[in-house]
Amino acid sequence: MEPTGRLKKDERSASSTDQGVIATFKSLPDLLARDEALITRGRWLDVDCLLGPMVQPFHIAIRAGRIVEMTPAPLLMRSWRxxxxxxxxxxxxxxxxxxxxxxxxxxxxxxxxxxxxxxxxYPFMTHLQFFKDLLALPRRRGIGDAA
Structure with missing residues (x-):
């Protein structure tokens, strides 16, 4: 921060990128719900994991290939594989x-x-293509071009 309390241009730009990526990441459950082929690919996957941007990761519960819970970290005593x-x-x-x-x-x-x-x-590598496709869902929607 500058002495006047204003953010420098680079800090504002980084902050807006952070917020845009976090907002996009929050859209993953909805994007996944619309992709039946990806849900079918992950039908054997049941895992609790921590995914997302370093500035704001999310605790994600995946059951039968669907995101059933997504909560911003950190949560006290919340485990993940x-x-x-x-x-x-x-x-x-x-x-x-x-x-x-x-x-x-x-x-x-x-x-x-x-x-x-x-x-x-083990769960990540066993279902590697599922996770690659899950985290690439915003790419298909053209969201990355706005980030």
Whole structure:
């Protein structure tokens, strides 16, 4: 912050990107509910995980391929099997209609240091295509172009 209490241009821009990515991430349950093929792909998945932007991750409960609960973190004593969190800039780039090389894949984002994957990776890796498609849902809707 500047001494006058005003945000610098870069801080305002980062803040608006953060808010846009968080709002887009909150739309995932609705986007998933409209994608029966993806729900069918995840029909064997039951997991509690922590997903989202690093600035505001979400506790997500997935049952039979559907998001049944999504609550902003942190929640005291809330457990999760694995966590996938990325910077807001990485998610905005990932959601572009045609992402740049290195910004196109969840695991590529971890390799770049823009995302963190931790915990019990078994459910994530077993259902990797489900999670890739779930987190890419905003890309299909053209949401990333506005971020």
């Amino acid at each position: 694995f966590s996938y969190r990325a910077s807001t800039q990485a998610l905005a780039a990932y959601w572009q209609a045609v992402p740049r090389p290195g910004w196109h894949d969840l695991l590529a984002l971890t390799k770049r240091g823009e995302a963190v994957l931790e915990g019990d990776l």
